Amino acid sequence: MTGGLRERKKQATREALSAAALRLALERGPENVRVDDIAEAAGVSPRTYNNYFSSREQAIVAGLHTGQFAAVDGPLSEAVVRFYTHAGRSPEALAMITGNAALRACYADTATTLEAPLAEAIAERHPGVDPLAAQALAAAVAAAARVALRQWLRPTTTPGLVVVSGSLPDLVRTALSPLQPALDALDAPADQAS
């Protein structure tokens, strides 16, 4: 089984809250959604809402971040790229996020989701490296991805400048490119000496 009734019910309310938050935000605009509205739409108390999400933005964004990290094989950098490409996002939701500073920040922060699983993956693949170094490298990759996300979401409000933020995968690849030597060095640990 996937878990007891307890677990499933919990996941259900989480999704209900997230869905309600996203729907309401799309309907009225993010600024016109009160926390109480979300809770009511999901059929729970406002206090319960805060047991699941610690900010309105989190609730809205939660549903869009369906990407799961799976470094089954191949280079890590491509796994990272896949992680973002697979997320399910609707154009309207994307437009909304782009237009709101708080939502942009919150969505960019989802890059942090990488940190833990990536650190674990690195530690597993390369048991020789210092655990702290593995953590740090994972955090570094996540941070780079975060920058790519930020760039991708940047609103094009300055009509004078050329804003050619390409496709997200390309942006992620570009942001990851300077870290490539570091990732490659993992597989060739020959010359690590001082």
Next chain:
Amino acid sequence: MTGGLRERKKQATREALSAAALRLALERGPENVRVDDIAEAAGVSPRTYNNYFSSREQAIVAGLHTGQFAAVDGPLSEAVVRFYTHAGRSPEALAMITGNAALRACYADTATTLEAPLAEAIAERHPGVDPLAAQALAAAVAAAARVALRQWLRPTTTPGLVVVSGSLPDLVRTALSPLQPALDALDAPADQAS
């Protein structure tokens, strides 16, 4: 001149607020300091306090983060290490931060201060690299440093485990070590092809 009267006065209140926040936190413990207390101790209105800091933790931590980034010469990684080593921290303040989750998080976040100046430094030294890549690399370095900080501040509440978090410079160096190949590659951009 260092600026007009306006500028100096502003800096003065900022420091007054930060100093008051730190002092009160040390006296009563961080949890027993209300924002109003800080404002009163600094001689400004509570609302004004929030014009300078957007959280109690920021105000408390602000005074401890005196490190300035200066990549005048030498390798970037050492400049980063210096950045953290030069910060003025008292043992008592450090103990307080270690013992409080919110303060720990806030202090670890000061690593972000690196991001902007480091990105600029990289862009200046290596005009050839993609601006986004420079940003990403800077963010990556900052993130690694952040991990080192987090490790350094980790409370030793688990008496069973060995917690040998060494000196901060060493931790930063370790965290930065996996990124060293990436930083080295900046100076030798000849063979980038796969």
Next chain:
DNA sequence: GCAAAAAGATGCGCGCACGCAAATTTGCGT
């Protein structure tokens, strides 16, 4: 000097996050 303008400080009000404790629901052994 002086008046207009710019920048900052302040008061007010709203919505929000969260600790705490009581009430309710669920899991499980008997």
Next chain:
DNA sequence: ACGCAAATTTGCGTGCGCGCATCTTTTTGC
């Protein structure tokens, strides 16, 4: 089927961050 223990929900109260309008102080232009 029953009841107890654990987990979850809920209501309440507190402190907080911040937008907005207003008042005060500093700067600027003449």
